[in-house]
Amino acid sequence: MKIEGKFYEKYKDKIHCYLCPHHCIIEDGSYGKCKARIHEGGVLYSINYGEVTSIALDPIEKKPLHYYKPGSYILSIGSFGCNFTCSFCQNYQISQYKHQSTYVSKENMVETILGTKNNIGIAFTYNEPSIWYEYVYDMAKHLKETHPASSVVLVTNGFINEEPLRELLPYIDAMNIDLKSFNNDYYKELCGGRIQPVLKSIELAATSCHVEITTLLVSGENDNMEEIKKISEFISSINSDIPLHITRYFPNYRLNNPPTDKRIMYEAEKIAKKYLSHVKLGNIY
Structure with missing residues (x-):
């Protein structure tokens, strides 16, 4: 629509x-x-208002959110489009191309949320929710005003301006924000973006809702301990209790670097734990 x-x-x-x-x-x-x-x-x-390309009932830990209502399930939906062009994107079919979709009104989506067994709410994920903004905002606002106990979650790259983010945050309960690197060249060359707006989004979101951070360690690109140290120090400067998910990379889309060395993953975990209370490894087993 x-x-x-x-x-x-x-x-x-x-x-x-x-x-x-x-x-x-x-x-x-x-x-x-x-x-x-x-x-x-x-x-x-x-052009993607209410256009749903993907929908599934996922464990909350898959977002990943390990410290927000752990053990629960949440209805997860996505559309198409993204404001990044990450060369390693795992959902490139819907993020980088206009994909077949089905229109679902906010009223019908609320019915689906409430009618799904063992579901705590809705997570906007799979593609970048910020460029689905109008529907995400209307949907989140409608759900929180009519069923305030339902959870609204964003899984996002954090590349959004402050004004729209501030308008949306009152209706958001939890966010997982990608902090892809602490190097602006990495953001520019591999993702088609910039780091500073992402850092600002993390700072702002952390004052309003539950926040967890994910960093994908890409072999040969950002899999060094100096990166992990800077990321951990930044998060700690906001709140050392903010969880960090360090995720193992596997070749995807346009990037064919080998999978991240497991030894580097474990070393990164040790470094991050010097600064943060909660550090989780992803895709490691």
């Missing part, structure tokens, strides 16, 4: 989208970098 998007302004004969830090200047008939927002006749449209 196509609806008018939020967070844009006219810029001469173009559109300036300021939902995320890319600040795309979009010509008429063209898409932003996320491939989910299009300029048509002076109006910015979101």
Whole structure:
């Protein structure tokens, strides 16, 4: 479904989208970098409103959120599009390409949430939820206003501007935010983004909801202890109780580096535990 998007302004004969830090200047008939927002006749449209490509009931630990209602299950949904172009993306079929989808209204989605057995709420995941913003916002707001005990979770790259994030946070209970590296060149070359807005999002989210952080250690790219030390120090400077998930990389999409050495994973865990109370290894077994 196509609806008018939020967070844009006219810029001469173009559109300036300021939902995320890319600040795309979009010509008429063209898409932003996320491939989910299009300029048509002076109006910015979101083309993925309510468009669901993936839905599953997942353990909360799969998000991964190990310290938010552990042992529970949450209905997880995704759409298509992303404002990053990570060369190792594990969901590239829906993040990098327009994928077949089914429209689900927020009312019908709430019915599905409430009708799913042993479900605590909804998690926006699989693709980047921030560029699904209008639906995520409407859905989260509607669910929390009508059924406040239900949980709303975001699994996100954190590459969103402060204004839209502040508007959304009152309706979010927990977030897992990717901190892909502590090196801006890594963000630029492997992900098509920048690190500073992500750090700001982590700081802001940590004042509002439960936050856990995930870092994928990519062999030959960010799998060094200096990176882990800087990431751990940054998280600790906010709150040393924020959990860090250090995840093992496997070749995917356009990156064929070998899987992360398990010895490096265990060494990274030791370093991170010097600064943080909760450190988990992922994809290790």
